[in-house]
Amino acid sequence: MAAWQRHQAGGRRILIVSYHRVVGDFTGELQRSIPGLLISQETFRGHLEGLRAAGYEFATIGEALDVMAGKRAATKDLCVVTFDDGYRDVYRYAYPVLKQMGVPAITYLPAALIGTDQRFNHDRLFHLLGRAVARGYQPRFDVLPSAASELLDTVLSGRTRISAALDDFIGHHPTDTLLETIRVLEERLGAGPDLLPPQGDLMDWDEVRCMVKDGFEFGAHTLGHRVLTHEPLEVVEREVRESKAIIEREAGITVRDFAYCNGWYSDEVIRVLVRNGFRSAVTTEDMPNRIGGDPFTLKRKVLWENFSLGLGGEYSPSLTVCQLDDCFGMMGLRGPVPGRRPQRTEASAANVVMGPTGTPPEVAW
Template sequence: MAVYRRSQSGGRRILIVSYHRVVGDFTGEVQRSIPGLLISQGTFRRHLEEAALAGYEFASIGDAVDVMAGRKVAKRDLFVITFDDGYRDVYRYAYPLLKQMGVPAIIYLPTDFIGTNRRFHHDRLFHLVQVAKARRLRPYFSALPEPALQLVTPVLSGSKTPSESLDDFIGEHPSGVLLDVIEALEKELGGGPELLPEQGDVMDWDEVRRMARDGFEFGAHTLGHTVLTMEPLEQMEREILESKRAIEREVETQVQHFAYCNGWYSDDVIRLLRTHGFRSGVTTEDLPNQVGGDPFTLKRKVLWENFSLGMLGDYSTALTGCQLDDCFMMLGMSRSVPGRRTHLSATRVANSLLVRSPLPLEEPT
């Protein structure tokens, strides 16, 4: 399968993998965090070892772009490690391991969060939904607006997990609505410091600079972890340009690579990246990268802990190998979610604004 995939890709496989949080205690952390963002330090180490045993060469994102463009020739298949969001877990648990093993990586930063105590909208919403579930919130007898009901009702009724409901919700609403829903849920739940998740803290600039001095690269990931295809053109450009400038100012390095939030992009987003001097943009489309392909639609395989768990709940070398070799995709057992999107219209944005729902006379059955 590896040989077949190599021939399909133009002679070399260029596998770009994406992680979010590398944690010391997966079993404990998964009880309070979005599961799909987590991988244990032990499993992460095994991924690196498996990739090396499979014959991959660890490479930077710039090297991968050069090989795709024909500016460099790779003697082996390339394995590129990326991290989204700049979680402090990466500094605590991934950075020492990568440094010890001599493996390069790039971390994509949403710069408005770096060096603050803020938490990402997705982490705050996940936490609030869990609190609402624990407190047995009755959404139809609350003053919650319609978008908030859309998020919490499937979870409280048992028809979706918090992660499933959150994925669907974030895919339909711009950042402004996410923040309004956070505020509405916090108000409905009575406020208090316990409504802000303890976990999910991000790196500060000193930690970023320390990693940069050791050769790790940083790319832009917007200012506020913003899904650009849901924003007007002026905001798109600000998110792209100002996040690039912030990293260049703080780290004193040139920023050339970008990660699309949610993996979503459009021709307008790509045009802005080219205009402002970027060399690449990474998606979350789980497809092979092609030699000669577009560097602004780079494909990535998003990995987390359970992708390597066997039937007995322990680490599976065979399963990890299948993931790295795209076995499930090639056999038609999984599919890639497209990242190319059309922009959310101004009318739809307006219709997404919060409108308080009237209280029903009785709770629906």
């Protein structure tokens, strides 16, 4: 399988893996967090060991780009480790493992949230919906905005798990609608300290600078985690330009790499990135990267804890290697979710908020 994949890729496999939160207590965190964002420190270490055992050489994003562009040849298959969102868990639990094993990595930061006490909108919504279910909340749908009514009805009816309902919701609605839904839910649930999730805190700039000193790289992930294909182009321009400027100022580095929120992109977004001096951008499309491929549509495999659990619930090295080598994809048992989307104007975004919705593919935050 590996030999065939190398042939298809143009000579060498270039695997880019993506993580969000590496945690110390997976079982405890699972009770209060979005499951698909979590991986235990032990399983994360197992992934890195499994990648080495499978013959991969860990590389920086720049080294991988050089191989893709034909600027240098690779003697082994390459693996690039990436993290989205800048969760503090990465500093606490992934950073020590990476240092110990000598593995390079890049973290994509939502620049305006780093160093603050804010939480991501998806974490806030997950937490608030969980509180609503726990309290047995019964909404008055006639006085709720349509988007909030739809989300609450889906969750409280028990038709869909909270994380799956959020996938659909975030896939349809721009950030302003998410913020309005959060406001409405907080208002209906009443004041109280339990309305802000205690988990999901982000790095501060001192932690970022500490990792920079050890040679770890950082890229941009918008200012506040906006799905750019949902936004008008003036918002896209600001999110790209200002996120780059903030990270460069605070971390003292040059930012040239970007991660699309949800993995979604458009030709218009790519043009904004090029205009602002970026050299690459990563998606969440689980497909092979090919020699000569587009550096602004880099493919990634998004991983979490359950990708490595065997039938008995234990860590399975064999299953992990099958996942990393995309055995199931090659057998046609799993297909990628495409990331290319139409760029929405302000008018069309408003239509999505107020009009009927279809069934979007699953989102990787």
